[in-house]
Amino acid sequence: MPAIIPDFSFELAAITSGATFVVGVDEVGRGPLAGPVTAAAVRLDPTRIPAGLRDSKTLTAARRERLFDQLVSVAQVSIAHASVEEIDDINILRASHLAMTRAIAGLPADHALIDGNMIPRGLACRATAIVKGDARSLSIAAASIVAKVTRDRIMVDLAQQHPGYGWENNAGYPTKAHLDALLNLGVTPWHRRSFRPVHNILYQEN
Template sequence: MTRPIPDFSFEHLALSNGARFVVGVDEVGRGPLAGPVTAAAVRLIPGQIPDGLNDSKALTAKRREVLYAQIVEMAEVSVAHASVDEIDEINILQASHLAMCRAIAGLPTAPDHVLIDGNILPRDLPCGGETIIKGDARSLSIAAASIVAKVVRDRLMVDLAQQHPGYGWERNAGYGSKAHLEALRNLGVTPHHRRSFKPVHNMLYQEHSVSG
């Protein structure tokens, strides 16, 4: 089955319906056991859109880095996070929406229409919006946002890996790989682990039971 190639049709439709500033929004990091959830908002400028934009998952790390540099240079870009504490407090879905709203708020030009990857609109959007399932493979603006969010979060996890060696975050980005789960058992839970996520919660509960 061939993968869809993202295009500008969702953006064109919104612009033809009267929107002036259309922005794509995506997040990365809903599944990991450690680290924040990261969202990016990107407004592509027609006529200066980087070639080869696609769902970040369909690109190599090297290609993402190249496209990231082009997007930041040619488009309006904002990135924001929701912390591990916020994820544990309000749940990962709400935290990802919080990160999205923060990214939108950080743009130099306030959008009047946002295209959001997924099927649930954040409650606190400052403007009109629409959800697009698999939007990172269908909308160029969302594809650009997926690349930016992925590159920024991966870099952040590499930095955290240097502070907390042994968990392999520079390779697994905080996801629950076999090596990461083994390190959790051997090294314990760090302040960057999501305590509401089952493997981490279970680890803490076992420690509590043993020490109790």
């Protein structure tokens, strides 16, 4: 089955319906056991769209880094997070939506194209939810790249503060090395206590 190539059709449809500032929105970091969830909102200039924009998951790390640098220079970009404490307090889905809402609020958006099948509550602009949006919309693909690179960099920094968990390679996802380190080294302040593997270790300790 041929790969889906994202295009600008969703953005043009929003503009045709009266929007003037259309942003693509995506988040990264629902699955990890540690670290924040990160969202990005990106408004592309249709005359300066970097070549090769794709869903961040289909790109190499080096390609994502290059596209990130291009996007920051030619597009309008807003990045936001929800903290580990917020994730544990309100659950990962709502925290993901909170990060998205914060990212959108960083730009004067009047229409947001949201990756997924749900629109976050309380948005100050119109929005369209697009399933597999990061593979279908150029703006959402751009947001997926910005969010992924930003969060990966955060986890590399945190790995230096808390060595042994492999966050520089696994970005906090529950790899075998990360789970083994949790058992051997214990839980850090950056671990999500509401996530079962972390919760179970804390419960065993108590």
